[in-house]
Amino acid sequence: MNYIEYFASLKGKKITVVGFGVSNRPFVKMLAESGALVTVRDKNEIPEIVRAEFENVEFVTGADYLCDLTDELIFKTPGMRRDIPEFLAAEKNGSKITSEMQLFFELCPCRIIAVTGSEGKTTTTTLIYNILKEQGHTVFLGGNIGTPLLPRISQMKENDIVIAELSSFQLFDMTVSADTAVITNIVEEHLNWHTSMEEYIEAKKTVFRHQGENGRLILNADYETTLSLAPEANGKTELFSRKSPVENGAFLNENGFIVHKDESGSVTIFHKDSIKIPGDHNVENFMAAICATWGLASISTYRKIAKEFGGVEHRMEFVREKDGVKYYNDSIATSPTSVIACLKSQTQKIITISGGSDKNLNYADVAPYIIKHVKHMILTGQTAQKIYKAVTECEGYDPAVTVLEFADGMADAVEKAHACAKEGDIVYLSPISASFDCYKNFEERGKHFKDLVNKL
Numbered sequence: 001m002n003y004i005e006y007f008a009s010l011k012g013k014k015i016t017v018v019g020f021g022v023s024n025r026p027f028v029k030m031l032a033e034s035g036a037l038v039t040v041r042d043k044n045e046i047p048e049i050v051r052a053e054f055e056n057v058e059f060v061t062g063a064d065y066l067c068d069l070t071d072e073l074i075f076k077t078p079g080m081r082r083d084i085p086e087f088l089a090a091e092k093n094g095s096k097i098t099s100e101m102q103l104f105f106e107l108c109p110c111r112i113i114a115v116t117g118s119e120g121k122t123t124t125t126t127l128i129y130n131i132l133k134e135q136g137h138t139v140f141l142g143g144n145i146g147t148p149l150l151p152r153i154s155q156m157k158e159n160d161i162v163i164a165e166l167s168s169f170q171l172f173d174m175t176v177s178a179d180t181a182v183i184t185n186i187v188e189e190h191l192n193w194h195t196s197m198e199e200y201i202e203a204k205k206t207v208f209r210h211q212g213e214n215g216r217l218i219l220n221a222d223y224e225t226t227l228s229l230a231p232e233a234n235g236k237t238e239l240f241s242r243k244s245p246v247e248n249g250a251f252l253n254e255n256g257f258i259v260h261k262d263e264s265g266s267v268t269i270f271h272k273d274s275i276k277i278p279g280d281h282n283v284e285n286f287m288a289a290i291c292a293t294w295g296l297a298s299i300s301t302y303r304k305i306a307k308e309f310g311g312v313e314h315r316m317e318f319v320r321e322k323d324g325v326k327y328y329n330d331s332i333a334t335s336p337t338s339v340i341a342c343l344k345s346q347t348q349k350i351i352t353i354s355g356g357s358d359k360n361l362n363y364a365d366v367a368p369y370i371i372k373h374v375k376h377m378i379l380t381g382q383t384a385q386k387i388y389k390a391v392t393e394c395e396g397y398d399p400a401v402t403v404l405e406f407a408d409g410m411a412d413a414v415e416k417a418h419a420c421a422k423e424g425d426i427v428y429l430s431p432i433s434a435s436f437d438c439y440k441n442f443e444e445r446g447k448h449f450k451d452l453v454n455k456l
Helices: 003-008 025-033 085-092 100-107 121-135 150-155 197-209 280-293 299-308 336-344 367-373 384-392 410-420 442-454
Strands: 014-018 037-042 057-061 073-076 096-098 111-116 139-143 161-165 180-183 216-220 236-241 249-252 257-262 265-271 317-322 325-329 350-354 374-379 403-406 426-429
Touching (some): 003 100, 014 025, 073 085, 111 197, 111 280, 121 161, 121 180, 121 280, 249 280, 257 280, 325 442, 403 410
Parallel strands (some): 139 161
Antiparallel strands (some): 257 265, 317 325
């Protein structure tokens, strides 16, 4: 069934959309325009000026917004678990619960390359998009980044390519997989939402679980957790490694060159020092992108993107230099692993602003890197005390060498960083935590940080 036939079949059907935000408003309009009887349910009140844009949509808001879920079809927001009592009761009574992303995967007329992982997925997704776009393909970027995919489905043709970044929340209960699946790595993440690390891994596996024999799975061979997934693949598996050669995929050789190898032979692509964005983790991101696009792009395109790609917003993003001090926004660094990657790429000790909402992560692993690479850490948010405890209890900690200081919110933290920084210093927003204690998402946090820095 194509998208035209599907939306035509919705006429007169009762449909609920649970969760309402800027990103899914176009989808709600698509449902309403199909002739479906649409109800939007959201815990938060929705302003009248917004409601007025949706004349034929009913809104249910407030604390009891999930009461009496009986509609034939229920589209839930990715941040809500499917196993909450209200959804379970609705399913028992015959409702079908699905998601906008699930529907897009079911209806998409072209190839889908999906990227997931604990770290590196935004950069890798963007690299794949830029490589294919530079090569001349018609490509659509979406999922966790870009604009929603489903409202653009009418523009997609059979030979186009969709590149989707997917979170574990989106993948959690999907029953369809991408044509090409990339898993950058898997480390502890989102354990405040997932019931266990095992459940988190199972969610990530959905990106390839439903592939057929023609599916492609691209895995990071340098992480045991991702490498162990290879035997579960239904199709072809390719690996990438910064540490050792692989038989099928991409690797960094002993001379620092990225090499792609498959049954047709080996091709040397470029030296790692050709990559504009710093850090070993970005070497891995490039190798993943090369594997995902192999056969779809030329060597010259890979080399051009390596030299020109400046990174993504909120990932080690240069903000400004003020009084000889450089400020960087790494708001996307919400876990110890991503912060370790950033710290290891530094050539001098830095000042960081760290802390945020608690995802039940262990900070013991990042503490030695903080001691080695951070001269002054300003802590704020729910996790401030947990990070402080991990650092002060770490072997080798010296309060005179790594100064720890607390701040009351982002504005106070930026002021404290500005006050302690001297000419030649580098200041990073390096949260090691999620943003939900004070912000809607890491993007909002990063923009607030940049606004404050630009006002110094």
